[in-house]
Amino acid sequence: MENRTLRVFKTTTYREKPNSDELAFGRTFTDHMFVMDYSESEGWHDAKIVPYEPLKVDPAAMVFHYGQSVFEGLKAYLSPKGEPLLFRPRKNIARLNQSNERLCIPPIDEGFLLHALKQLIHIEKDWIPSSEGTSLYVRPVIISTEPFLGVAPSKQYKLVVILSPVGAYYKEGINPIKIAVENEYVRAVRGGTGEAKTGGNYAASLKAQEIAAKDGYSQVLWLDGIEKKYIEEVGSMNVFFKIGDEVVTPQLNGSILNGVTRSSVIEMLEHWGVMVNERKLTIEELYYEYQNGNVQEAFGSGTAAVISPIGQLDWNEHQMVFNGGKTGTLAKKLYDTLTGIQYGQIDDPFNWVEKVLPEEKIDKVG
Structure with a gap:
């Protein structure tokens, strides 16, 4: 049975934040990440926000041998009022499950993942750069972790969400x-x-x-x-x-x-x-x-x-x-x-943007 508890372990060593004008794409990462594991007996479980760190994965993990993995990419933006905003995150999470289905990966509870993602961004909101064109890139990824060399869907998986402050894609304006x-x-x-x-x-x-x-x-x-x-x-x-x-x-x-x-x-x-x-x-x-x-x-x-x-x-x-x-x-x-x-600078007639607000349903640890 899947566990819907989200635990938070704060880091004790904070990284130095780069200057907005020095940001490249995908080179810098924030202090924390979200992780969750899957097993056949427990389903998706052990959801937690932890300090950013390398993963410990068995060399025989199936992802290294057969490439059973999926990922997503979306961004968080800072509004003129300093509020973190997400652009259509539900579509990204729904597409993650569509990719899961194709790669034989068990589906994720979309509402819970959105909740966890927002909590992670709220914790890391000071990492969202404020210079024009900059944003916080959000990268969810799921890998197969069962140590097994047989060609079959894995029975174990790990979901990780990492965040990366990124610079303006067009440093000198939008160019063909x-x-x-x-x-x-x-x-x-x-x-x-x-x-x-x-x-x-x-x-x-x-x-x-x-x-x-x-x-x-x-x-x-x-x-x-x-x-x-x-x-x-x-x-x-x-x-x-x-x-x-x-x-x-x-x-x-x-x-x-x-x-x-x-x-x-x-x-x-x-x-x-x-x-x-x-x-x-x-x-x-x-x-x-x-x-x-x-x-x-x-x-x-x-x-x-x-x-x-x-x-x-x-x-x-x-x-x-x-x-x-x-x-x-x-x-x-x-x-x-x-x-x-x-960026919340003009009206949103489509209701595409969601604010990232703190929520209370977390068991905070550490």
Whole structure:
């Protein structure tokens, strides 16, 4: 039977907080983390907030051998009033359970995890940077920990949530990036794990990104893994194209991650009266529309960058330059509106933002 008690053990040695203008992505971590274990006999249990420290994991833990793990990524922001805010955390936690289902990991109680996550952020609220564009990155991860070399779902797991203060993704403003269409390697295929947020998908993407970086590209545009003609994702982001009077984004097909920012972009565009079409889009069609002057903008969406404009897309010997290589009007409006809502600077008509408030249902220890 699962235990819903959350215990807190405070650190006695606090780390020095970095200056906001010195923050990189994912290099600095806060004083505490949340951990919880799973076993067949007890379910998810022993939930606690503890000082940040290395994990002790058996070398035979199945995660090292078969990659049974999932993770999430979301952010906490500081409002103008100094209140910690979360952007659509329930969607991230629900997606964690969707990834769990695909990787044969027992589901998490979503309400309890949100409670624990908010408590952790409340304890670490002084770590949320206040400079423009900065935030506190929240990384939940689940790994299989049973020491067993048989190929089967693990019977033991560990959930960890760590926090990392991060700097502005665009240090000099939102700028378009140069992208190469990947024709050889694939990130995922329908029926695989592409729609799950699991480490293997990202490991599979590294080679193509490494090659593209050497050629001067920021990222790669992934095509489908079977016919290699349908557009899927750009780097680790979902992708959008403004073609004529509508915005086109690849429809979810089992190999594309259902991004929280993607969903937010679609809902926001529809709220503005912009036509959004979730459908299959081939690279050939995109190039045809580009040659006819119909492709006005292209941009990626994701937690880290929010909106990342694409200035140039190279496919075989063809070069597509969108909006003169400059950030498009729609991409800029989306970026400004989404970040304005995330930081509590403008009205939130969608009720996407949740405040992080202290709660009383904790057995504090230490």
